Amino acid sequence: MAAGQRVDLGNLDRAGLEALVVSLGHRPFHARQLYQWIWKRGETDIDRMTDLGLELRSALADKATIHTPEVATRQHSEDGTVKLVLRLEDGRQIEAVFIPDTPAQTFCISTQVGCAMGCAFCLTGKMGLVRHLTAGEIAGQVRALARELDMWHTPFNIVLMGMGEPLHNYDETMRALRMLADAHGLALSPKRVTLSTVGLVPLLDRLAAEPLMPNLAISLHATTEQQRSALVPPTKKYPLQDVLDACRRFPLSKRSRITFEYVLLDGVNDTPEDARRLARILSGIKGKVNLIPLNAAAGIPFDRPPDARVDRFAAILAEKRILVSVRKSRGRDIRAACGQLIVEGQGRRSPAQQFAEAL
């Protein structure tokens, strides 16, 4: 932090708040009170934290601030989905989405501005990576959504499926999940969180050893190495077979399964042979398949398959005793659906360049 710059309390975990409070000459338990104000009530004005003494409030007001991503635009879909474009402190923008009744209420949040992975069917991938988000910016989207939708007291799930590849921003993503899980804040159980990744194998193995482990979703989308490296470029570095092996050794609790997301692209990966091959490669993995008929959009060179082909694909998987669901597309009218999140004009390097530099 540069001299004179204020500490962002929204980017500190409880231990960080404790260290700050102690450095200001106050007792560590005040950090718990601060945490509750920020993460349970969404307060951003230190002056209104009335159970903190005046002296501490004034010391904090001098040195600190609480950034919450600011709502730049808010769009409502006719199906109840709400998309927020959020402005960060440096003016960059990200998107966070509320999806009602799936069957729980779900917040879909971002982990990066843009994304380096460059998946061929994804608008976010077209942006390239602009920058990683901090833990405060990742978790802060939850505060922004809870405040905007008045959901501080309503249970919700979180999916890390917005802009970005969460494992590419591993440390800040995991720090954000720990901040959200803190018992003095939102106390969000990792069972309510799903992390979706293309499968960066060494980081999948690292995730497997985390004490707070979210549910895992793998963006699979293809059944052969060749097909996958065309659709999901990181596969060139982490072949399909290695990703599946990492899934096989991933520790799962008794009732949990890995979700395999499979976007169906008309005439590309949606044939009966693809479905049979998918069932074959998943054999021996405790998983389920979530089929996502493409949300076609300008700039994406693929089409959505006809419903009959989607149904046939699902039926073949079911015949092979694979648990399968077809994702109902939400928020398509406001471009909030899967793979449609893009905030234009933010400056970028190409996805391939970003990926190569980052790993």
Ligand code: SF4
């Ligand atoms: S699908 Fe996910 S990982 Fe792939 S480019 Fe889009 S945001 Fe990145």
